[in-house]
Amino acid sequence: MPTMNIIQAVNDALRTEMRRDDRVVILGQDVGKFGGVFRATQGLFEEFGPNRVLDTPLAEAGIIGSAIGMALYGLRPVPEIQFADFIYPAFDQIVNEASKMRYRSGGQYACPMVIRTPCGGGIRGGHYHSQSPEAYFIHTPGLKVVMPSNPSDAKGLLSASIRDDNPVIFLEPKRLYRAARGEVPEGEYVVELGKAKVVREGDDVTIVTYGAVVHTTLQAAEKAAQEDGISVEIIDLRTLLPYDIDTILISVMKTGRVLIAHEAAKMCGFGAELSATLNEKALLHLQAPILRVTGFDIPFPYTFEHEYLPNEKRLRKALQDSINF
């Protein structure tokens, strides 16, 4: 199996799915000849031409609106929003149109599309090149939400999303784009949506996380094992909606302690939902409060981005707090 980074894996998924299904069409700012500002669509314009890879004017509502039209027509658009921070001009089209199309038409119209967009911090991007908007979309019925943490999942989940019959928000943790490398299966490769992965087994505390934070939790778990003697189990959710409740529950039943980690702001973030659901379903198994290590409830800062992010220190402290409760 070839080794790739996430950008290459995304590119591979796009290419493979475009070869497989000629209804798959890419559109977005700078995605054509230029290959995207992160180079995720590099070479696709050359291979598939201007009828499959469309450079667009600078208007996210136009990109998503056009994609909805394409989906209604029967194509499988994969629009790119250059940064997740810039998805809001299209918010109305996403939450009032794409997400409700199937339901409101009584199932007559489907709206299969994958909105790919880089998210998250750690690249010195400040307020507007670092946001993690997943909670907005998880709260909106009618969407699926996906966030991979490594190259092979990126390929498999993106392929699955493209084949899925629903509008999917596909969030790519941009600080991993080149940082996360790994083996990626060649050719068609699909990772089923809705299935989490236990990326580290352990007995004392369960960490539920996703995206770039998976890596931070792995490091923190290593340290916690070595220095604090805490055995941590880590679940990479991969699909945030619908998320894999079974995998989480099995782990929580075992450990009785839970820590949820994500980059997005804490208040009403996805961690809140996970915590509330575990409270409903597993209260008697909890040996300590469910802790959340997340971005703070402030706009994503520039100078203090490493303090803002759920870093190793904050994770280890929370693990200790959980164990010592």
Place this chain on the structure above:
Amino acid sequence: MPTMNIIQAVNDALRTEMRRDDRVVILGQDVGKFGGVFRATQGLFEEFGPNRVLDTPLAEAGIIGSAIGMALYGLRPVPEIQFADFIYPAFDQIVNEASKMRYRSGGQYACPMVIRTPCGGGIRGGHYHSQSPEAYFIHTPGLKVVMPSNPSDAKGLLSASIRDDNPVIFLEPKRLYRAARGEVPEGEYVVELGKAKVVREGDDVTIVTYGAVVHTTLQAAEKAAQEDGISVEIIDLRTLLPYDIDTILISVMKTGRVLIAHEAAKMCGFGAELSATLNEKALLHLQAPILRVTGFDIPFPYTFEHEYLPNEKRLRKALQDSINF
């Protein structure tokens, strides 16, 4: 004290604050001569003229964008969005501009404004005249979020919001507009933001709620007292961000059982945040799982709106479940 409904109380607050402070300016679709589609601004155009009450073109981004400009200039705009369901074209201006203006300018620019908008269901409005989008705004750092449940709070909270130095999302439960009547203090009247109100005292279960659902929970509590012998305490949050954690904790310490009720969808709704925070802060006091009775995770339906809403039956069932746990 005169008796008013919520529309009249809102109108009274607007008039009183406009008389008090000539920087207060109203803008929105149909708010001028016509007095607003719900008549909330009736008579204000006549009293204050076209320089204080502005009819706008049909563009929410323009309304909120203009309001931001007015706020930067030093005015105190009170834009109206005709229905909360139509706020999304302005979502970018709210979450990327208004909410971050103070922070990103290092405190140089403030953005005091009150976005008034009718929310919630129960008026046969279907998908697009029934939404409760509070979670989107609670998740966005830099905003305050308020939702009154009765006329005197509507007046007092709206006045406080207009005097507040932050952007405030002021959500008005439209099905109460004419249904909720009560005495309202005359003249200037302010209800401090950030303070909840215990609207019913009880010992067995705490219900944390806000907006129109306050009334449903009061009815359910009455029934539960009479028929099931359950004593329910009800907290009307009034301000959703920053919410009044102390009042909630005091009640939860007493009852040990919590039910959170709101109309918005459950997944990543505000109930999730409240539950997660109580789990963090009061786990050992919980005698049962924290239950959520909320809108379902579907677009707001038309024919089944009463099944969708947190109705008396669902609330009573949840109270029983909590007690019987």
Place this chain on the structure above:
Amino acid sequence: MPEGLVRILRPDGKVEKGQKVPSINPKDLIHLYRVMLLNRRVDERMTTLQRQGRIGFYIGSVGEEAAIIGSAFALEEKDWIIPCYRELGAALLRGFSLFEFCCQLFGNAQDSIKGRQMPNHYASAKLRFGSISSPVGNQIPYATGIGLAARLRGTAEAVLVYFGEGATSEGDFHVAVNFAGVYKTPTIFLCRNNQWAISMPRELQTASKSIAIKAKAYGIEGVQVDGNDIFGVYSVTREAVDRARRGEGPTLIEAVTYRLGAHSTSDDPRAYRDDEEVEGWKEKDPLCRFKLYLMAEGHWGEEKDAYLEEEIKNEIQAALKKSERIGPPSIDTMFEDVLDRVPWHLKEQLEELRRVQELDAVQQEA
């Protein structure tokens, strides 16, 4: 496209000097008239129904029938219609049945959208008629997208999208028409400029000289037509469709018309506009005008008209009678179609609802 206002049929039913009536065979002419009349009578009847509390809401198109039906008539079956909320006439012309329409008004078990939306928010994929939503202007970007898809696939399908002059103020109008201009999509943007957006008059929407002139901002064709003249509307739309099929790109059509009725059953227009203005426009009624023409040409007569009125009345009555007694959809449908398959959390929520309903049934029995 011609400059200035295009008009073929004058308010008095006579043909404007120097203009030619498009060649439409008499059968079609009478069909068009029938659909216009049906549309008008349905609007009237359902408004009454709403007042009687039998339906929750209604929004009609009295006065705008020519703009809607004349333009839709310029399409072929393979073309798409993306409606705003007043295009019942276009749906009826396409073959949407009155019964289906009534089921949607009641949100009943035979409503093809399963009781999920307010009245007037139907959809018909079979007829390539879009799913109606309430947010003003939201449909315009995806009309561009459908056109773009058709162009990419090399079919010669056109897309006709409707909206009011109020919608032109939204950002969605702008991005949609701009994209269409860049990609030369086969999209016809039909603005029903009915002079009002609820209480907001046309002058407050925009300071531009006309709506049609906005085409210049996107480098596309723009034309203004008397929207109460079915021949004028048909002709300019037909021309736009032909251009679209030839790959020559989109057209913005401003159909100058007037909303004779209230915005919807929730509205009372007397609060914001003068009766005189309304009376003035009543003299330009598209239906009268067309009828006068048909009579003058010998295609139509008062007797036939009376018969048609009766026929339509019965048709509406029959559709109502049949649809009103149908009960609501099954409660399960509430959780379907959110996603293509029902995910675990919605299964749980359906279970929760079922348990509550069972409990309730038990309690009511006791």
Place this chain on the structure above:
Amino acid sequence: MPEGLVRILRPDGKVEKGQKVPSINPKDLIHLYRVMLLNRRVDERMTTLQRQGRIGFYIGSVGEEAAIIGSAFALEEKDWIIPCYRELGAALLRGFSLFEFCCQLFGNAQDSIKGRQMPNHYASAKLRFGSISSPVGNQIPYATGIGLAARLRGTAEAVLVYFGEGATSEGDFHVAVNFAGVYKTPTIFLCRNNQWAISMPRELQTASKSIAIKAKAYGIEGVQVDGNDIFGVYSVTREAVDRARRGEGPTLIEAVTYRLGAHSTSDDPRAYRDDEEVEGWKEKDPLCRFKLYLMAEGHWGEEKDAYLEEEIKNEIQAALKKSERIGPPSIDTMFEDVLDRVPWHLKEQLEELRRVQELDAVQQEA
């Protein structure tokens, strides 16, 4: 406003036939030249700094200085500037200090925005210079709002808002200019049409003949000017400001210019555009052109120029030296200014962070 492209100063530094140079006194002329040169040298220096890893990002305006500085010069102090991200020249002209600018690049303790945003995202309320944000076009609606507020309050302040031609595709551009047209706000919409939006050429943004023609969609004045000609830009802006003050409403100015450099330090334009194109535009450089004019008029000479270059170099060096050694803001500032007062949940979060840092300090000592 005149039709067609306005140009006063030709690329060769000579005055276009039939055109008159606006009356600006020599001191101001030289000041303008100084700010343009300073802007250019700062851009060059900071780009290097970014390559050296000393700052994280930089975005400059090489080639667009005349469009930016010429327009800003048409304002008075009481007027507002709402910038996009390339308007350093306008800020410098207003009196924004190089030291303040550098502190913002480093996000240090003396950065007036407290280290909260990426480089080039400064703000100065004192100078009535807006807070820069990254999302393209977002500033345009509130420039309309500031103008509207000024009009409502009856002051004669004008508002100058900057954006690129890419931004005209966003819905925010549309709603902003449309509102401005309806309310006749004293807003000047200055579009730097620098031909590129990252890799997207002007032709892909819109099919309209020009950007200026879009004014017709809003019933406002529109004018196209050679954006590399400081006199042309100044003149049309000045005229627009005068009209704004007289209550005659907004103007859309298209300054035709070119981004000579990369989009930002994250970009490599060789991937999407030809060197020839760039070379062609280098011959139209606004700075050279202005210098040639000043020399020809006897206001300037090579010696003075060399001296100025040296002065600027030292100035930049001094500002950098002083700012680079300032440490980060205190960690508490991270939780300030989210709301006007720090709410309980942010106090808790600050506490959490402090505890972690203390623990960490303890562990590092151990």
